[in-house]
Amino acid sequence: xxxxxxxxxxxxxxxxxxxxxxxxxAGLPLLVxxxxxxxxxxYLSTTPWVVSSVLIQEDGRKQMPIYYVSKVLNGAExxxxxxxxxxxxL
Numbered sequence: 001x002x003x004x005x006x007x008x009x010x011x012x013x014x015x016x017x018x019x020x021x022x023x024x025x026a027g028l029p030l031l032v033x034x035x036x037x038x039x040x041x042x043y044l045s046t047t048p049w050v051v052s053s054v055l056i057q058e059d060g061r062k063q064m065p066i067y068y069v070s071k072v073l074n075g076a077e078x079x080x081x082x083x084x085x086x087x088x089x090l
Contacts, residue, residue, distance in 0.1 A: 032064040051089035
């Protein structure tokens with residue numbers, strides 16, 4: 001596509017795939033405002049290179065995200081133990 005000699009073809013299959021992608025992305029959970037007094041649940045995840053966490057609030061039987069955060073670990077942080085990585089994510 002970056003070269004002028006290549007032809008770009010946008011057909012009905014491309015349009016259908018694009019619409020499906022838009023609908024999928026529109027259905028993902030959005031961040032919600034925290035309600036005072038509700039219980040919050042932290043979810044933590046670590047890999048050798050990344051730590052992530054999300055803060056969740058339950059709305060009835062549905063879990064809604066309040067806050068996401070992730071961090072790519074630098075060289076020294078990558079050598080942390082699993083529990084140290086969990087503490088960093090928290």
